[in-house]
Structures are given as C-alpha cells and as structure tokens.
Amino acid sequence: MKYTTILLKTSALLWIVWGLVHVLAGVMTMKGVLTQDISAAIIGIADAVNPESLKMDYPKAAGAVIGQHGFNLLWIGLVTFISAFFIWKGNKPAIFLAAICGGLADLGYFLFLDLGSYVHFVPGTIMTLISSAAILLSFYAHLKTKATYRS
Template sequence: MKRLPILFKISALLWVIWGLVHLLAGGMTMKGVLTNDISASIRGIADAVNPESLTMDYPEAAGAVIGQHGFNLLWIGLLTFISAFFIWKGNKQAIFLAAICGGFADLGYFLFLDLGGFVNFVPGTIMTLISSAAILLSFYGHFKRQTS
C-alpha cells in the first residue's frame, strides 16, 4: 500500500511529458495553417511519407480541418498537463479525465497513423506508449487503493 503513491507520481510525470509534447505539436500544426503553409503541418504529422508527395496547394477547407486538429492537440495537451498535478496526489477524477482525453486521442493516432504506416516510431508512437503507461499505472494504483 505504501508503494501506491509512486505509481501516481510516475503517471503524473508521464502525463506532464505527454501534455507538453502535445501542446508543442498543436502549436506547430496551427502555425503551419495560420501561415498558409498547410503542407508544413501535414509533413510534420505524416513524417514517414515522402515530403515531396505532401507538398501541394491544399484547399482552404483542408487547412481548416488540419487547424482544428492542431487546436485539439493543444487543448488535450493542456488538459492532460493540468490533470497531471492532480494525478500526482491520486485524484480519481483527474486520472479518468486524462485517460479519456489523452488515451482516446492516442488511440486515434495509433489506429489511423501508426497502423496506416504514415509515421515513424519517434516521437508519436513513443507518446502512445507514454500515455498507455500513464493510464495503466494510475488505474492500477487507483483500483489497488480501492480494494485495500
């Protein structure tokens, strides 16, 4: 029972890393759209694809969709970053909030980008592993605490 708080602390640190990376990724994705360089945003996401095949004039609607994606990365990163400080203390609501938002965001990434073969292992797949570890550690700590 005395070791449970360390699970929350490790999980919180993982969510801090994950949140900061997604804040940065969201900002970079939106920057490309806001500066009319939609290609840069798409190349930044689909890094395993030949960059020349992604460089083109995209319709404004595609830029809006990519901009929305960047915004979602930004707020999900911020939410998990803030949740991490509450997870550190074992807060049940923060554990589930980070798991739902960060976990489902990474599930979509895994299903459509990783399995699709559009991305390299670093950094996106590592972020999926980080969020998975954070979820497992905090859930284990939470449910183990509940049964004790």
C-alpha cells in the same frame, strides 16, 4: 499505500511529458496552417511519407481541418498536463479525465497514423506508449487503493 503513491507520481510525470509534447505539436500544427503553409503542417504530422508527395496547394477547407486538429492537440495536451498535477495528489477524477482525453487521442493516432504506416516510431508512437503506461499505472494504483480501503 506508498507503492500506489509511487505509481500515481510516475503516471503524473508521464502525463506531464505527454501533455507538453502535445501542446507543442498543437502549436506547431496551427502555426503551419495560420501561416498558410498547410503542406508543412501535414509533413510535420505524416513524417514517414515522402515530403515531396505532400507539397501541394491544399484547399483552405483542408487547412481548416488540419488547424482544428492542431487546436485539439493543444487543448488535449493542456487538459492532460493540468490533470497530471491532480493525479500526483491521487485525485481519482483526474486519473479518468487524463485517460479519456489522452488515451482516446492516442487511440485515434494509433489507428489512423501508426497502423496506416504514415509516421515513424519517434516521437508519436513513443507518446502512445507513454500515455498507455500512464493509464495502466494510474488505473492499477486506483484499483489497489480501492482494494486497500475495502479490506
């Protein structure tokens, strides 16, 4: 039982880090859009692309899409951050809520930005590894807990 508690607490700490990084990323992305510097927001996301090729006058609609992306980063970060405190206490629905929100957000990042080679390894890919580790640790702890109760 103590082993599963350690796994859940480790997962919770990983989600806290992941959540805070994504809240910050969301704020920074929205800041770029709200200050009418859409290029800065895009350059901040696609950091492996030559910044000069991304500096242009983007249509306001493109800024709105990037702004929505920033807002999504913000709320997903908040949900996983808050879920982490419940995961710490072993709350099963919080394990799944964080995995769905954070895991699917990072799956999209991996598919479109990592595989597209638009980003450097740090920090985004590390966040994908952190969320994957948090999901695996918490799911394993959940399964171990269920197995303990069955026997």
